[in-house]
Amino acid sequence: MKNMQIFETAMCCSTGLCGVGVDPELLRISTVLNSLEKNGVKVxxxxxxxxxxxxxxxxxxxxxxxxxxxxxxxxxxxxxxxxITGRYPSNDEFVQLIHVPKSYIGEKPSTVKDTDKKTNGCGCSGGKGCC
Structure with a gap:
């Protein structure tokens, strides 16, 4: 297993998710790291x-x-x-760097919706003039 470490600037708490204005990027990173840990991957x-x-x-x-x-x-x-310097890894970078499935970072695999199967994804209902 790859050993990943993230070193951050000084923040008021260990995650930076305190106070009134929560940075969405810090929330994303905390969510990804929690998901990884639940799947047995420690960053x-x-x-x-x-x-x-x-x-x-x-x-x-x-x-x-x-x-x-x-x-x-x-x-x-x-x-x-x-x-990586100056920013956090993207979700795709986490997947690529530590070789885990997207489900490990909380993303669900993309699937074709049932409605798309019936309409071939074009949005028409199958009547005359439909693609």
């Missing part, structure tokens, strides 16, 4: 204010911050290699 998430020691002891992130500073956070590390 470590470190916040600069609640886990500063992780930023010191991890040589990869420590070197990165010395060179680039904290303005380039969040940083995603996969197997001790930086793979």
């Amino acid at each position: 470590d998430r470190f916040n600069l204010s609640s886990s500063p020691q992780e930023f010191i002891t991890n040589k990869v992130i420590n070197d990165f911050i010395k060179e680039k500073g904290v303005d380039e956070l969040p940083v995603t590390i996969l197997d001790d290699e930086i793979v």
Whole structure:
């Protein structure tokens, strides 16, 4: 299993989901990470204010911050290699990077709706003049 770690800027709490204005991106990341964990996939998430020691002891992130500073956070590390900086991984990137099905991140596989099967997806009802 791939080892993924996400290092984030300082936030008021471990997820950043506190206060009156919740960032939708932080909500998405928390949801994805919870879904992964429910499926047995652990992604470590470190916040600069609640886990500063992780930023010191991890040589990869420590070197990165010395060179680039904290303005380039969040940083995603996969197997001790930086793979994404300045943003969080997209849902598709999570799937690709850690080799899990989309269902593991809370996405359902896309399927053709029953109504689309009856109308060939064109929206007509099968009468005259229908595609």
